[in-house]
Amino acid sequence: MKGGSRVVVQPHRHDGVFVAKGKEDALCTKNMVPGEAVYGEKRVSVQNEDGSKVEYRVWNPFRSKLAAAILGGVDNIWIAPGTRVLYLGAASGTTVSHVSDIVGPTGVVYAVEFSHRSGRDLVNMAKKRTNVIPIIEDARHPARYRMLVGMVDVIFSDVAQPDQARILALNASYFLKNGGHFVISIKANCIDSTVPAEAVFAQEVKKLQAEQFKPSEQVTLEPFERDHACVVGGYRMPKKQKV
Amino acid sequence: MSSLRNAIPRRTHKERAQPHERKKFGLLEKHKDYVLRARAFHQKEDTLRRLREKAASRNPDEFYFKMVNTRMVDGIHRPKSEANKYTPEELMLMKTQDIGYVLQKVQSEKKKVERLNSALHTLDHQPENNHVYFAEDREEVKEIQSRQLEKNDSLASVKVPGRIKKKTAASYRELEARQKRVQGLEKLYSDMALQKELQKSGRKRRLREDEIVQPTSRPVYKWRAERKR
Numbered sequence: 089m090k091g092g093s094r095v096v097v098q099p100h101r102h103d104g105v106f107v108a109k110g111k112e113d114a115l116c117t118k119n120m121v122p123g124e125a126v127y128g129e130k131r132v133s134v135q136n137e138d139g140s141k142v143e144y145r146v147w148n149p150f151r152s153k154l155a156a157a158i159l160g161g162v163d164n165i166w167i168a169p170g171t172r173v174l175y176l177g178a179a180s181g182t183t184v185s186h187v188s189d190i191v192g193p194t195g196v197v198y199a200v201e202f203s204h205r206s207g208r209d210l211v212n213m214a215k216k217r218t219n220v221i222p223i224i225e226d227a228r229h230p231a232r233y234r235m236l237v238g239m240v241d242v243i244f245s246d247v248a249q250p251d252q253a254r255i256l257a258l259n260a261s262y263f264l265k266n267g268g269h270f271v272i273s274i275k276a277n278c279i280d281s282t283v284p285a286e287a288v289f290a291q292e293v294k295k296l297q298a299e300q301f302k303p304s305e306q307v308t309l310e311p312f313e314r315d316h317a318c319v320v321g322g323y324r325m326p327k328k329q330k331v
Numbered sequence: 332m333s334s335l336r337n338a339i340p341r342r343t344h345k346e347r348a349q350p351h352e353r354k355k356f357g358l359l360e361k362h363k364d365y366v367l368r369a370r371a372f373h374q375k376e377d378t379l380r381r382l383r384e385k386a387a388s389r390n391p392d393e394f395y396f397k398m399v400n401t402r403m404v405d406g407i408h409r410p411k412s413e414a415n416k417y418t419p420e421e422l423m424l425m426k427t428q429d430i431g432y433v434l435q436k437v438q439s440e441k442k443k444v445e446r447l448n449s450a451l452h453t454l455d456h457q458p459e460n461n462h463v464y465f466a467e468d469r470e471e472v473k474e475i476q477s478r479q480l481e482k483n484d485s486l487a488s489v490k491v492p493g494r495i496k497k498k499t500a501a502s503y504r505e506l507e508a509r510q511k512r513v514q515g516l517e518k519l520y521s522d523m524a525l526q527k528e529l530q531k532s533g534r535k536r537r538l539r540e541d542e543i544v545q546p547t548s549r550p551v552y553k554w555r556a557e558r559k560r
Binding site for chain 1: 448452453454455457461462465478482491495496498499501
């Protein structure tokens with residue numbers, strides 16, 4: 089191409105996530121379905137040395153808590169190529185599409201959403217992506233979809249319900265392997281709008297610790313969302329050996 | 332005959348240009364330019380002549396309404412004031428349309444900001460959020476701290492060609508300019524909306540400095556509560 093390429097794409101610290109520099113300065117994922125945008129996001133095409141083209145989709149942190157957490161500098165998201173992910177609160181599948189990009193064809197994403205209306209978009213998105221399994225069910229009753237979901241490595245939960253810790257624990261007890269991980273996004277207003285956000289986060293972390301979870305870190309999603317936090321950790325982690 | 336004449340190569344006559352020493356007079360005037368200039372001149376001459384004739388043959392006893400509506404102030408002709416040209420309803424309608432236009436611009440500009448924001452994540456800057464680590468014992472704290480140092484070392488940015496850096500910078504500049512424009516337009520919109528509300532009927536008064544609950548630099552008005560039914 090004359091004048092060289094217009095954009096440079098480099099791998100991010102997290103596996104499967106990329107950074108595009110050019111007219112945009114953005115987080116992106118490798119598009120599993122080249123030529124198609126899921127929610128009208130920008131796409132970036134890059135030509136390799138051997139002439140093959142790779143397409144990336146820009147990941148909007150204003151619409152995705154996971155992207156906001158990554159930009160917030162979270163150490164581990166545990167979602168990487170080849171992992172099996174249970175995604176609670178999938179909504180229209182904007183973030184799910186990026187998670188499906190990350191895990192790639194060898195991984196799988198079980199996307200659970202209760203609302204039929206946004207579930208419709210989710211199903212339409214899943215038609216093009218073979219590694220997404222949409223489940224239109226209430227995440228409070230994992231027994232109803234236990235036949236569809238196998239053991240998973242990571243649970244991502246974005247349900248914004250007052251009892252979200254319980255929902256996460258219930259799903260983890262069914263599907264999350266021992267030593268697996270969870271990522272939960274907490275919206276302080278949804279749990280208790282009368283106390284400061286920090287107190288709500290601490291309270292939620294306590295609840296998680298009571299349910300055999302071991303939170304390892306917490307980031308607030310500051311410039312992108314107000315009073316939101318993302319907590320990452322492990323489930324039924326093996327006891328450390330005393331030396 | 333003429334075809335024979337055409338067969339012989341003739342000298343080509345080039346158009347004369349303004350001589351260098353007369354450059355200050357601009358392009359050299361040709362006859363067709365002169366014709367245009369002369370026509371315009373004579374037109375003006377004619378207009379003046381006609382007006383002079385009109386003034387000379389004026390009937391001093393004749394009445395015109397403009398004699399009442401307008402007057403000369405210090406030798407300057409003052410036309411009739413157009414203060415009440417439009418009715419209050421018409422004025423209100425025009426204002427509403429202006430406000431509608433400004434609102435439309437605010438919204439379109441906001442959309443553009445959102446679009447730019449979706450692809451500009453300020454990746455090179457440290458985020459301004461807070462990051463909490465949970466540790467069970469002292470050993471784990473030390474481990475996390477050492478990991479943190481490693482992470483900071485590995486943050487050294489990968490090299491990006493200069494022309495691409497320039498492009499990114501231009502995008503950020505555009506975003507900033509648009510955000511500023513949105514702010515300006517929103518202020519303008521709220522000012523216009525306030526003016527429109529103030530023109531409506533209803534008893535209102537401007538609050539004094541000490542009555543304002545949330546301090547602002549802008550004027551604050553309060554309407555008297557009115558029973559509707």
